[in-house]
Amino acid sequence: MEKITVLVADDHQQFREGIKMMLRRESDIEVIGEALTGVEAIRMAANLQPDLVLMDLQMPDLNGIDSTREIVATSPHIRVLMLTMYDDSDSVFAAIRAGARGYLLKGADKAEMLRAIRAVHNGEAIFGPAIAVRLAQYFSLTAASPIAVAFPELSEREREIVAMISRGFTNQEIANRLMINLKTVRNHVSNIFNKLQISDRAQAVVLAQKRLSSEDN
Template sequence: MGVIRVLICDDQAVVREGLEMILNADGAIRVVGMAADGLEALELIPKCEPDLILMDLKMPGMNGIQATREATTRHPGIPVLILTTFADDDWVFDAIRSGAAGYLLKGTPRQELVAAIKGTVQGNSHIDPAVARKVMRRAAEGTPESSSSVFSELTVRETEVLKLLAQGLSNSEIAKNLHLTPGTVRNYVSAILRKLDVKDRTQAAILSIQYGLNR
């Protein structure tokens, strides 16, 4: 893949400009547009043709949850990576349900942000570790028996793939762990998404964490 084209959506100009400087400093990424709210981002997508949208959540007008839902519906091939200050469970679950491909906090180091952008474009899931821990704690407080019906249609092998996927592993890494080919893993992931009725691997991973599949 060539240079990754990124559209930034954040209501604070200083944040947009800071992110632009950080991302453009990496030779593999170029910021092609910046929006101050969700509505502006939606208007810019067909003009800028980004490979990825870096989205804040709490913004005036159309917020990041609404914008993510609209963006992933209108442009399903363009992943949305959330970058926000909010680590509350409800924000996380709402963002993932809306189609976000990942969830990072604004304190994320530059190198990790760049790596997350590159990984997300390649189809990987990226959830901030602090956010993932909170989600897992919430899952631990739930009723574990409810998970049986959620994952009842998955085969043993699909369940193994889902558990590794929820740990953030790529298809190649899952293939290596289970001694499979990447193509076979892709087929398993497609079956998992279909059976769980979710849009992408990030939603599947969050569902796994939410119901304590990895416990």
């Protein structure tokens, strides 16, 4: 079985050691490098071409947002998962705009961390429970600006699903909440992506935030 190769980018040695110790026990994941600064993360990502980068938000030389943007621009196939102490909306949306495919708080437990690594590697957009709550709070605050106005090109059901995607729900969670089957959700998501001319869930979150912010102003 081919392993998921990971580059850990964090300037705190204790945290890096903890991550390496945890991932060393997983047969399908391999840490192939460590970066202590943002500039080093960019260089090592280019040289090592890992499947995934675990990126701290606050890094010496160059912050995690700018480092992520550079890595994704030069190697679009590399997935970036943010690991940070910061859960504010601005940081979350900035990371997504830069190209991050996931955003987890450093306090996430082992199961959550491993699930996020595997899910992001498989192309999903992942937000930890605390971040999902933050997204839900943001979109509830903008509820005064009807999502129907923000997304006139979508059907009522599609707008409902966009709102749920924006809050970090997976396809299975959406299916459960709407009491429809998983295949139907996948078809809706595919139609949404085509209509909005986007390619993934992370872009859907950014677009929803941008349009709702525009309507609110």
